[in-house]
Amino acid sequence: MPKTKAILIDITKCIGCRSCEQACKQIHGFPLDSEQKLSPTAFTIVEEHGDRFVRRMCMNCQDPACASACLVGALKKTDLGPVTYDSSKCIGCRYCIVACPFNVPRYQWSKLVPFVTKCDMCYTRQAKGQLPACVEACPVQASIAGWRDEILEEAQRRVLLDPKYVKRIYGAEEAGGTSVFFISDVPFEDLGFKTVPNQPMPVLTANALGDVPTVVLVGGSLLAGVYWITNRRKQVAMAEAREKAAQSASGESERS
Amino acid sequence: MSGNHFPKITLWRTIVALIFAAGAYAAYARFALGFQQSTNLVDAQPWGLWVGLGTLCGVGISAGGFAIAAAVYLLGFERYRQVVRAAVLLSFLGYLTVVVGMMYELGLPWRIWHPIVMWNRKSVLFEVAWCVMLYTTVLAFEFSPALVEKIPWARIRQTYLSWHHEILIGLVLVGAVLSSLHQSFLGGLYLLAKGKVDPLWYSQYLPSLFYLSAVPAGLAATIMVVFLSMRSLNARVSPGVLTEMSQVIAPLLYVYALFRGIDLFTHGGWSYMWMWREETLLFWLEIGLFVLAPIILLSQEKIRTNPQYLYWTCSLVVMGFISNRLNVAVTAFQRSSGFYYVPKWTEFALTFATVTAAAVAFHYAVLHLDILPKAAPRKPQLMQRVATA
Numbered sequence: 001m002p003k004t005k006a007i008l009i010d011i012t013k014c015i016g017c018r019s020c021e022q023a024c025k026q027i028h029g030f031p032l033d034s035e036q037k038l039s040p041t042a043f044t045i046v047e048e049h050g051d052r053f054v055r056r057m058c059m060n061c062q063d064p065a066c067a068s069a070c071l072v073g074a075l076k077k078t079d080l081g082p083v084t085y086d087s088s089k090c091i092g093c094r095y096c097i098v099a100c101p102f103n104v105p106r107y108q109w110s111k112l113v114p115f116v117t118k119c120d121m122c123y124t125r126q127a128k129g130q131l132p133a134c135v136e137a138c139p140v141q142a143s144i145a146g147w148r149d150e151i152l153e154e155a156q157r158r159v160l161l162d163p164k165y166v167k168r169i170y171g172a173e174e175a176g177g178t179s180v181f182f183i184s185d186v187p188f189e190d191l192g193f194k195t196v197p198n199q200p201m202p203v204l205t206a207n208a209l210g211d212v213p214t215v216v217l218v219g220g221s222l223l224a225g226v227y228w229i230t231n232r233r234k235q236v237a238m239a240e241a242r243e244k245a246a247q248s249a250s251g252e253s254e255r256s
Numbered sequence: 257m258s259g260n261h262f263p264k265i266t267l268w269r270t271i272v273a274l275i276f277a278a279g280a281y282a283a284y285a286r287f288a289l290g291f292q293q294s295t296n297l298v299d300a301q302p303w304g305l306w307v308g309l310g311t312l313c314g315v316g317i318s319a320g321g322f323a324i325a326a327a328v329y330l331l332g333f334e335r336y337r338q339v340v341r342a343a344v345l346l347s348f349l350g351y352l353t354v355v356v357g358m359m360y361e362l363g364l365p366w367r368i369w370h371p372i373v374m375w376n377r378k379s380v381l382f383e384v385a386w387c388v389m390l391y392t393t394v395l396a397f398e399f400s401p402a403l404v405e406k407i408p409w410a411r412i413r414q415t416y417l418s419w420h421h422e423i424l425i426g427l428v429l430v431g432a433v434l435s436s437l438h439q440s441f442l443g444g445l446y447l448l449a450k451g452k453v454d455p456l457w458y459s460q461y462l463p464s465l466f467y468l469s470a471v472p473a474g475l476a477a478t479i480m481v482v483f484l485s486m487r488s489l490n491a492r493v494s495p496g497v498l499t500e501m502s503q504v505i506a507p508l509l510y511v512y513a514l515f516r517g518i519d520l521f522t523h524g525g526w527s528y529m530w531m532w533r534e535e536t537l538l539f540w541l542e543i544g545l546f547v548l549a550p551i552i553l554l555s556q557e558k559i560r561t562n563p564q565y566l567y568w569t570c571s572l573v574v575m576g577f578i579s580n581r582l583n584v585a586v587t588a589f590q591r592s593s594g595f596y597y598v599p600k601w602t603e604f605a606l607t608f609a610t611v612t613a614a615a616v617a618f619h620y621a622v623l624h625l626d627i628l629p630k631a632a633p634r635k636p637q638l639m640q641r642v643a644t645a
Contacts, residue, residue: 092363
């Protein structure tokens, strides 16, 4: 895999100013009112858990469930890292929403021409070498962005060197690894983080899909074989009947 | 029914008209007002009744078509030949309801053709979409002689029918493989939602479980429509055929029960079976209707040989099958999503209207085409219906 981009969110540093929310809304042209939950007009939000602030956004998984679910390939893991959504392909089946282990994508339920919405780590900005809008807006560098391997190293460094941190990087293993990492001084379970299987989700369906050629070949030839046998039997039975009829006919002609 | 009269107002026709009226309003709500006004779907429950009942059950109950067609044309069970057209028609109409259902289920239904040109081979739904497309086409071909043989031009009729005869075996074979694949893939859709689906229903063997449950449900549904056609539409099949079909259902249910039991035991669902939760109740309802009750009932000679009893037993199988699919699609997600989904009435209305349209089509097909052997020559049959009307 080529070098990909990532974001690190350090929960111990977040002051809950919501600059990231605002920057995100501004760049997408959404109304600026703060929202409690992710929505079609809020791709990132800041949740309060006691005196900690937790930012939510799309994790932009390394091997995303949504991208493997999408039957028309509207959702895609780009080489740069962000998981992008091509609304011109989407047919509105919402399988991505069923599939996402982090419950991130939001559907425009109130629209007559509804699309799926989610954060794409400011793909167009990052492609031009700019930072994601939310990271750029953070006044205390609670969110930082960069190359994934470097960002992951930085997260490991902080967690190892400072004993206040929980010894875990949320996002390093979850769903086979993501592009957004969280580090915290409070257990992640207490901050509303979901427990997600540590395997890349698409593996779960890859096995089933891998069985297709086998099923087609084995099932098809088995059925064809059985048909050949039943057909042969029928032909033999018919031939015997014909022979019998011919014999009895010739017998009769001999007698007469 | 005799043509130039205004159709008589009967109880059933009133009910059908009411269902269509409700469906028409629901269609208006869906297309003119949107999902929010016409459904209770939210991001925590993005697939609801339309997927759970319309798609999963619509496809599953249509499994009788490929099973009976394969039995007759490939395995040589000639006895079932008299019900093969009914089974194929049931499947064809079942798939049509699924395709029609897609038109209101999808957010952007005018793009339904996208999967033909935009491919993602990693997506189970992509495989499902292709199988539905191909198999609906296969079913249309399999069923087409029933329509073509009514064409008054002998040349066209004979050319088509002889051509059809040439390719029939191939069609049946392709159909059996295609529908086996995608009955399984409907279960495969939920593999990705690991961690969201309740342990009572999640299994890496969901594809196999979906397949193993669809075949008995499809056969049960076929028995039901044949029985109803005999009771109300003057069809007559030889008395033993329904009994014989039911004798296939019981072992299939045994296999399913065994497989499901082993699966629950090895995947840790076992401990959830005895927990006092709403999920557990619905699980046992499903198992009771789909497996326990039918297995006990079908072991009784008296029930196997009495079409009426058999009909009700088969309706248990179908209801149990429906509860299984709704459990997978809805119940299994409730705990993880924290959202209690109850479909809006308009969701029911659209699905019921679609299914009712298929039932009406089946009714008229049996009356006017040669779907099932008829009891008596045409004339007395008409007289009889007039007399009973």
